[in-house]
Amino acid sequence: MKKLMNGADTILAESLAGFAAAHADIVVLDPSGKFIRRKDIISGKVALISGGGSGHEPLHAGFVGMGMLDAACPGQVFTSPTPDQMLEAAQAVDGGAGVLFIVKNYEGDVMNFDMAAEMLKDMAGIAVMQLITNDDIAVEDSLFTTGRRGVAGTLVVERIVGAAAEKGMSLADLMALGERVNRQSKSFGVALTSCTVPAAGKPTFDLGPGDMEFGVGIHGEPGRRRAALASADEIAAEICEGIAKEFGDVRGRNALLFVNGFGGTPLMELYVMHNSARRIFERHGIEIARSLTGSYVTSLDMAGCSITLTLLDDDMLSLWDAPVHTAALRWGA
Template identity: 55%
Template sequence: MKKLINSVDGVVTDALAGMAAAHPDRLRVDVDQHIVYRATPKEDGKVAIVSGGGSGHEPLHGGFVGFGMLDAACAGEIFTSPVPDQVSAATAAVDRGAGVLHIVKNYTGDVMNFDMAAEMVAAESGTEIATVVTADDVAVEDSLYTAGRRGVGVTVIVEKIAGAAAEAGRSLADVAAVAKRTSEAGRSMGMALTSCTVPANGKPSFDLPEDEMEIGIGIHGEPGRHRDKIAPASEIAKQLVDPILAELPEGDRGVIALLNGMGASPLLELYLMYGEVAKLLDAAGVKVERSLVGNYITSLDMAGCSLTLVRADEDMLGLWDAPVNTPGLRWGA
């Protein structure tokens, strides 16, 4: 294992300290509790948004804290859920008097710990809390980590759209409703060329021969639907697009498309893959209204990519276009 770390035990703490040093104008980082906050809280009377999950998926979630997205993100250890005390501390700290939305990926530990934290905060302060769980991965219905679909790439799009709605001053019910609508309108599928290596393990999470690829992987290195021999990008794109379109909600609206890198694939390859995806969507009569290509929800050093499509209405597109200023996503601000 070759990694740019000081020690296995200190990876997350050191990384958060680095985030604080890199973005003092945008972020305030509680290194002890592993919570990333906006440097300047939003105004009183606006809904706050908290998300989080295991580390190793950067820039998700800490990289999406800032104007137009999250108010706080809780960082668990690598591929491990944040604990209820983290989530409750973050929730209480960011409440501006209009309630707090929790955005939670559908992994058993995340869902349980966010639920416990919501109950703790509501009992202590009476803060109104709403929760939206993302569950967009079409690869598997149940997995080692979940009951139902895994929450993956749509989480980024939900955080952006909900964040814009909160920034615009919408009520908690309205922010939660558009977040839920966005989540339910999205489907994702991923693939891997290599496994990832968790520092504490010191070796790849699974064995993948040089001439094979894994289709339908999860963001924690979970195995997918099946393994195939390495194929041209055009064929790989089809293996991602077809199952997504088979389960994408029907409608004549276009989509927001996210072609996401898993951490180790260069942009040269990601743009090439997006080009193949775009051809397939055009042939299927699916109009791409907005697109995003890059590393947004990763799996440490895994080579590969995922595709997320969200059937987007005009409200969702307007919120997607709204200004955002975070370390991981920025436009119009």
């Protein structure tokens, strides 16, 4: 194992310190090291908080800032954050309009955010709602979930709901919007290699040089099947046809195409996949109105990618285009 680190036991703390120093104009690392928050706390605005195990950077800390999250709670690598992290983050960024937790559908994350929500209501009297993302169509149940996993579509939810929160939308309306974005987002991933967790020092699973894993999760969970490595067009066809089948007839609809790298795939290859996916979806009559390509929801050093398609209505399209300024995503003002 070759990694740029001082030790497996300090890598998260040192990474968070470096992240906060590099983006000190946008974020602040809590002195306890339990969460990253926006530098500016907005009074009267619903606070958006997400989190999960580290190793998926820039998710979630990289999306803290104007137009997205107010705070992010990182756990150890591939390990859920603890309820006290979410509780303290919520109290730090509460603007008086309530808190929305955005939670990927993994059992540890859901359980700990549930506990934090109860503590927040009982101890601080703060209104809180929880939005669960479950956009992964690859498997219904996995090692860590009951039902579908929350994967790259979580970014789309955080972006669109974050823009609406910036405009002053109420907690209940943000919850309804987030549920709509989640329903209209479908994702599917393929791995060409495993990832290596620093504390383990070896790949999470074995994958031969001529193999790939279809439907892999973002923690190295097994997918729906193993297959011989194929061309980009063939890989995209299986993924995109599966997504199109989930949606049914959506001819004439606008959509966001998000091709996400898992951390070990060059942009050149991700754009090849974008080109293949775009052509397939356009054959289904889907208008690709917006695109995002890059490594945003990663799995350490895993090679591979996921494809997410989000059907956009006019409100969602406008919110996607609204200004955003975070470490990893920024456009507009």
